[in-house]
Amino acid sequence: MSKKELPVLQPAQSVPGLPGVLCCTPLAREPLGEADATDLAKVFKALADPVRLRLFSLIASFEGGQACVCDLTGEFDVSQPTISHHLKVLRDAGLVGSERRGTWVYYWVLPRTLGRLSGLLAPAETGALV
Amino acid sequence: MSKKELPVLQPAQSVPGLPGVLCCTPLAREPLGEADATDLAKVFKALADPVRLRLFSLIASFEGGQACVCDLTGEFDVSQPTISHHLKVLRDAGLVGSERRGTWVYYWVLPRTLGRLSGLLAPAETGALV
DNA sequence: TGTCAACATAGACGTATGTCGAAGAAGGAG
C-alpha cells in the first residue's frame, strides 16, 4: 500500500459509533437516533445499487463462500475498475471481507452484518398494524 | 392518491416468473438476477438516507402505527417540503402507505415489504456458508 | 532482472440525489 497497510475498512467492523445501530434494535420498535440513522444509512447505501447487490449475492452463493475478483468481473457489463470500486464500497460497509492470496484477491460475505440488518428490518410485532 | 401510480415493487409480488425479488429468495442462496437486483436496489435506496430511516422508524413506532406529516416535521432539521419529498420516496418504494383524512395526511408502515426485506437479508442457512 | 496477469487507485465526466424557497392544491372555519 502507498500510505498505510490497512484500508479504511477498520471502522466498518469494530466501529465505535455503529454497535448500537447494527446490534439488535428493531427499526419499528423505537425511533432511530440521528447518529444511528447516519451509520445505518451507509450500510443500506452500500446495498442500494444493482451491481453491488448482484456482486454481494454472487459472492455469497459462490462455491465455498468465496470468490476472487476474476470470478466476478465476467458476470457484469461494467469495467474491472468499476467492479473493484463496488467491492470496496461493500467492504467499507462491513458487508464483505477480503484477503489477498497470491495473485488473486478473494472476497466473502460477513454474515454478522447481514444478520443484524435482517433483525433490524424484522417487523416489530407481526400483524399488529394494517 | 393524487395520481394512479403504483409502487415500484408491484411487479415483484405478482410476477410468477420472478417472484424471487421481494418474495422469499434469500440473497445469499443464489445469484440475484439483473432485473431483480434493479428492483431491489430501489427499495434499499429508499432506506439509504438518514432522514428517511428516521422517518420510517418514527412512523413505525408511533402510537397507533400512524402519524400525520405534522407529527413528523418537528423532529427534523430539514424543511417541511423536504420531509414531504422523503415520504414520497418511502411510499413509492412500497415501504409506507398513506391516506388523507380531512386536513391531515397519515402515513403508516407496510409490514409486508419490511418482512420481505428481512427475509432476503437473512443469512442463507445459518452456519452453512462461511 | 524483465514481463505478464490480477487488482487497486486516480482523475474526469455526466447524471442522480438532497435540499431549499416559492407557489399550488385541498379542506375546514368563519
Next chain:
DNA sequence: CTCCTTCTTCGACATACGTCTATGTTGACA
C-alpha cells in the same frame, strides 16, 4: 365567498455517485 392550515409540487442549486480510461502496485514466473 375569503382566509388559514396542511401538505404537495415546482425549479434551482450544490453535492454525491457510478462509470470510464489511464496508471500504479503487487505477486508469479522465466
